[in-house]
Amino acid sequence: MTPEMKGFILLSVIKMLFVFTVIMIGVALLTLMERKVSAWMQNRRGPNRVGWAGLLQPAADGVKNILKEETYPALANQGLFFLAPALSFIPALLLSAVIPFAAPLPLDFDFSLGPLGRFAHHGPMPMVVADLPVGFLFVLSISSMGVYGIALAGWASNSKYALLGGLRASAQMISYEVAMGLSLIPVLLMSGNVTFSSIIHQQQAGLWYVLPLFLSFFIFLVSGFAETNRLPFDLPEAESELIAGYHTEYSAMKFSFFFIAEYANVVTVCAMATTLFFGGWDIPGHWDEQGGVLQTLVTGAAFFLKLMFWIFFVMWIRWTLPRFRYDQLMALGWKVLMPLALGYIMVTCTAIYGIEHLAGITSPKLEALALFGLNIVLGVLVFGLLDSGMFVRGSVRRQSTYEVTS
Amino acid sequence: MAIGVKVMKRPERDVSYVRATLKGMALTFKHMFEPKVTMQYPEEKSTADWSLSQRWRGTHRMLTDEQGRSKCVACGLCPQICPANCIKLVPGEDEQGNRYPLIYEIDEFRCIFCGYCQEVCPEEAIHVGVHYENAEYTRGRFVYDLERLQSQTHAVSTLWDPSDPRGE
Numbered sequence: 001m002t003p004e005m006k007g008f009i010l011l012s013v014i015k016m017l018f019v020f021t022v023i024m025i026g027v028a029l030l031t032l033m034e035r036k037v038s039a040w041m042q043n044r045r046g047p048n049r050v051g052w053a054g055l056l057q058p059a060a061d062g063v064k065n066i067l068k069e070e071t072y073p074a075l076a077n078q079g080l081f082f083l084a085p086a087l088s089f090i091p092a093l094l095l096s097a098v099i100p101f102a103a104p105l106p107l108d109f110d111f112s113l114g115p116l117g118r119f120a121h122h123g124p125m126p127m128v129v130a131d132l133p134v135g136f137l138f139v140l141s142i143s144s145m146g147v148y149g150i151a152l153a154g155w156a157s158n159s160k161y162a163l164l165g166g167l168r169a170s171a172q173m174i175s176y177e178v179a180m181g182l183s184l185i186p187v188l189l190m191s192g193n194v195t196f197s198s199i200i201h202q203q204q205a206g207l208w209y210v211l212p213l214f215l216s217f218f219i220f221l222v223s224g225f226a227e228t229n230r231l232p233f234d235l236p237e238a239e240s241e242l243i244a245g246y247h248t249e250y251s252a253m254k255f256s257f258f259f260i261a262e263y264a265n266v267v268t269v270c271a272m273a274t275t276l277f278f279g280g281w282d283i284p285g286h287w288d289e290q291g292g293v294l295q296t297l298v299t300g301a302a303f304f305l306k307l308m309f310w311i312f313f314v315m316w317i318r319w320t321l322p323r324f325r326y327d328q329l330m331a332l333g334w335k336v337l338m339p340l341a342l343g344y345i346m347v348t349c350t351a352i353y354g355i356e357h358l359a360g361i362t363s364p365k366l367e368a369l370a371l372f373g374l375n376i377v378l379g380v381l382v383f384g385l386l387d388s389g390m391f392v393r394g395s396v397r398r399q400s401t402y403e404v405t406s
Numbered sequence: 407m408a409i410g411v412k413v414m415k416r417p418e419r420d421v422s423y424v425r426a427t428l429k430g431m432a433l434t435f436k437h438m439f440e441p442k443v444t445m446q447y448p449e450e451k452s453t454a455d456w457s458l459s460q461r462w463r464g465t466h467r468m469l470t471d472e473q474g475r476s477k478c479v480a481c482g483l484c485p486q487i488c489p490a491n492c493i494k495l496v497p498g499e500d501e502q503g504n505r506y507p508l509i510y511e512i513d514e515f516r517c518i519f520c521g522y523c524q525e526v527c528p529e530e531a532i533h534v535g536v537h538y539e540n541a542e543y544t545r546g547r548f549v550y551d552l553e554r555l556q557s558q559t560h561a562v563s564t565l566w567d568p569s570d571p572r573g574e
């Protein structure tokens with residue numbers, strides 16, 4: 001093994017440990033944040049007993065969950081019942097491996113470590129565990145693996161509520177996967193690449209994609225809510241109908257694993273939104289492209305701030321909007337978001353062709369600005385129609401075609 | 407359409423989805439910065455706009471006279487009127503012929519806190535109290551004996567006054 005290879009492995013292990021630790025602690029703190037945000041929005045204080053301002057509350061919850069009794073429902077499929085939390089937990093954690101969280105760190109070392117031999121690394125180190133060439137395709141494929149955990153949890157529980165929750169979850173996640181995948185095609189059209197790092201570089205050259213591809217971002221965000229089973233789309237665990245949905249029969253740490261998976265998914269969707277549409281770790285201006293330790297730290301902080309804003313946004317939506325009805329959810333996914341995404345792909349294709357080949361604009365900044373102008377027009381149109389209820393209409397129009405007796 | 411199904415006439419044209427969502431989000435965001443209404447219970451037990459009512463009927467208290475003896479004359483009215491039958495009274499009599507309770511026990515688990523004992527007491531001896539922190543480690547501790555009833559120091563409940571029905 002060459003020293004460079006060993007250096008790469010060493011750095012990868014360090015980055016893995018770092019990302020894993022941050023995600024696990026972060027997810028624990030997110031449960032506290034969720035409770036705090038919900039409390040503040042309801043004029044309450046939230047947990048503030050354990051530790052300073054309740055900061056140790058997640059630790060207390062964790063200890064409680066580990067010490068609690070694990071229950072198995074009668075006639076549950078023991079193996080799958082045990083496997084399901086892991087199946088939803090592992091993909092959720094895997095996804096954090098591909099998100100770049102800071103500008104590359106310039107790093108040069110070459111040292112010997114006894115029998116292990118020489119370790120060497122030269123040049124900038126990308127601040128991502130694995131900068132996969134398949135980029136967001138990896139995220140899309142692995143995140144849809146999470147549905148196995150949920151569907152199996154519902155099925156293995158031997159409970160009607162859990163089964164219904166699991167079925168709903170799979171139907172919902174498969175439906176919104178379509179809209180989500182389609183909403184990312186304009187990003188692909190703009191950047192010409194699916195790798196996260198090159199998408200960030202493209203955004204540094206032009207504008208953050210939220211401006212030229214605003215509708216894409218909107219569709220992605222709505223589908224992201226549905227993918228992570230968050231309100232207003234938390235039909236799989238609708239308390240009022242299904243008790244707790246697919247994790248009704250779970251207790252103690254196994255339940256906690258579903259919880260961790262949900263928050264890890266939220267982090268992933270927010271990190272995706274940040275990376276694909278808000279420039280990732282990019283700070284406007286060219287200062288962050290020079291490369292350096294300070295740049296890495298500051299861009300990391302910038303990424304963290306953007307990520308936290310979107311996580312807050314997810315919670316904000318959760319504590320504002322009521323839950324959708326199931327037919328409305330499906331109608332929104334298939335009849336609104338999917339055609340919208342398809343139409344938007346057509347429009348973006350045409351616009352990019354027109355800008356690049358007919359108008360002959362090659363500067364990425366000008367191209368992005370031109371698309372931004374187009375998006376203002378489209379946005380007003382789409383949101384006007386959405387607002388008037390033309391797309392998301394209630395059942396009253398369908399019913400009005402029948403004659404009302406009595 | 408099935409017979410007897412009522413179809414709600416919901417507004418069709420004037421509905422708003424995007425504006426209503428944004429309005430709701432602005433509202434919840436505004437609420438994040440409003441003063442919190444939670445009372446921090448063990449530290450603060452009453453606030454300016456909330457305190458326990460003077461008529462709260464909590465666990466009992468036996469009042470005592472100047473010599474520290476209970477005011478109770480063991481007339482037997484309170485066990486008589488008690489709807490839950492939770493008062494145990496064994497009367498005794500000293501050399502001067504004064505009646506006093508040999509045993510006076512109230513089972514606070516059986517008690518329904520109606521306050522009849524306080525109302526019926528001719529000597530104003532037994533009272534229900536303005537008190538609610540009653541946690542104990544064993545069930546047996548909830549049978550309050552005479553000594554315990556006398557040693558309570560919390561405020562006693564004010565009886566309902568027909569001339570002032572709202573307690574103002």
